[in-house]
Amino acid sequence: MNRSTLSRKDFLKNATLGLAGLSFIPSAVSIPTGKTIGKNGAVANNYTLKNVRLETGFEYENGEVIATKTALFSIDIEDKKIKKIRPNQPSANAIDAAGLLMLPAFKDMHIHLDKTFYGEKWTAVRKRTGGVKSMIALEQQILPEMLKNSTGKAEKLIELLQSKGTFFARSHVNIEPSSKLNSLKNLQLALENKKDVFGAELVAFPQHGVFYTDSAPYLKEAAKTAIDFIGGLDPYTIDGAIEKTMDFTVQLALDNDKGIDIHLHESGESGLKTVEYLIDKVNENPRLKGKTYLSHCFVLGKLDKSKQEEIAEKLGAAGIGIVSTIPFGGLVMPIPTLLKHHVNVMTGNDSIVDHWNTFGTGSVLQKANLAAQLYGYTTEFGLSRMLKLATAGPLPLDEKGLQQWPKGGDDADMIFIDASCSAEAVSRISAIKSLIYKGNIVF
Known part of the structure; x- marks a missing residue:
């Protein structure tokens, strides 16, 4: 299934990851791990996410960053923290992020x-x-x-x-x-x-x-x-x-x-x-x-x-x-x-x-987009740097393209966004599909 065409019903089946716009769950909904999402969207226990897209590095041509590399991972959430990032595992008990890009929440x-x-x-x-x-x-x-x-x-x-x-x-x-x-x-x-x-x-x-x-x-x-x-x-x-x-x-x-x-x-x-x-x-x-x-x-x-x-x-x-x-x-x-x-x-x-x-x-992502336009941050590298205006600091990749977020022990505050990389997210003001706060799936 193409990640950009997932329906509301499909995402409800995946623990509400991917709902377009803000739509709090009106009543308890069972999720694949057997846990429960309550009225405020909070997941009561720990869980695993699969098919999570993360940025892994930059692709260069003649010394210029021309693209951002990504790969799929599984992520364990425990006690409001990112417990572990692992190679992607197709577990039936994990919540499916459907290949959406995970970024630091704003x-x-x-x-x-x-x-x-x-x-x-x-x-x-x-x-x-x-x-x-x-x-x-x-x-x-x-x-x-x-x-x-x-x-x-x-x-x-x-x-x-x-x-x-x-x-x-x-x-x-x-x-x-x-x-x-x-x-x-x-x-x-x-x-x-x-x-x-x-x-x-x-x-x-x-x-x-x-x-x-x-x-x-x-x-x-x-x-x-x-x-x-x-x-x-x-x-x-x-x-x-x-x-x-x-x-x-x-x-x-x-x-x-x-x-x-x-x-x-x-x-x-x-x-x-x-x-x-x-x-x-x-x-x-x-x-x-x-x-x-x-x-x-x-x-x-x-x-x-x-x-x-x-x-x-x-x-x-x-x-x-x-x-x-x-x-x-x-x-x-x-x-x-x-x-x-x-x-x-x-x-x-x-x-x-x-x-x-x-x-x-x-939208602070819209503010990052505006800054990129005003100051000429139009390249893959420049656009990726402007994401820090939305996150108030954290970026997935450092200046050299080394992965610095997420790491085990980081707070489980993240979004899932319909974009291939940070640069696209800033340039296109891509749609937010899910928000997680302290491990709680908000939507």
Whole structure:
């Protein structure tokens, strides 16, 4: 049977591997191993997958990568881990992956799960003037109503992400006087409801400014909870003072052993000063290296080439990452320059459909495709490298074509995709056929 024409019925027979789109199993379904898939799609016990396509190396011609080699394997899943990768064995007791390509599951590293219109009737963005501060005023009006059903909408949004191959998200969550900690509590409930099939880390996000709306007391309260990062927003534009806001943010992170992830939209002198000030603060506090990020950081796209190189080198040395939504048009971020200087670059959808934006698809693979187009990563090798934007790092093959994923002991977080290799998956934004999270078959 051709793997690209497998029907819903065929894949149900194979433990739901290969269902097109997100379709949670409504009732218990027996699978070939005798185990059971419950309502949330979680496999209760350990199992083996057969006919799993993995990348094994590159094919070269005159020193150029012209194709990606693959082969079929059997994979043992045990205790949420990949236990063993073995030569393919046609066992009757194994779940058949039907020759689909297995890749690391995806991560959306910048999204707002706590405030969305997703799951409600279509609503376009309204005309607005006054920049971010006008949006703060709008949020103060609409957030009380949005909070009434934010848990259910967050769950629907998570399901959209899963359908696109995403198993994990970094979600910013509003912490400000309008929501107090209610937005956080509602999202935490949604994540608890999805804990067997989805993972997340949370950023306490002062969407209305740290001091502009006196969010500082609520941020201090949130910092004592199980959030992972202290967020920030345009300290000069919103709060009117770079040093005061940044010092507060950095100290709160240090005091509570959290990371930092700051929205920085400012593209002028204040944006550059904020970047440089954060670099200095992280260098003064080395334990923040590797756990500090700038989201958007549009100012990098406005600098001349030599300044981009200088700042990228400093960001890389300080261990400060950039989380970009891959903007295009009049603003093109210097992502190749950042990667050259070993800056950790990740991506996310940001808004899916809300009062800020309605163009989010939920697919970080689409973001990797966009980056490949923008920056000319059109070869087999270049396309394969862009997959790391979707996975937030892991790639099946290293730069020399040596297999580095999966290995025994890796977390069992993977997707099955209708593509012959990573390069094709990025170029064609290939269809996701199955998602596995911590060994649980989600669909």
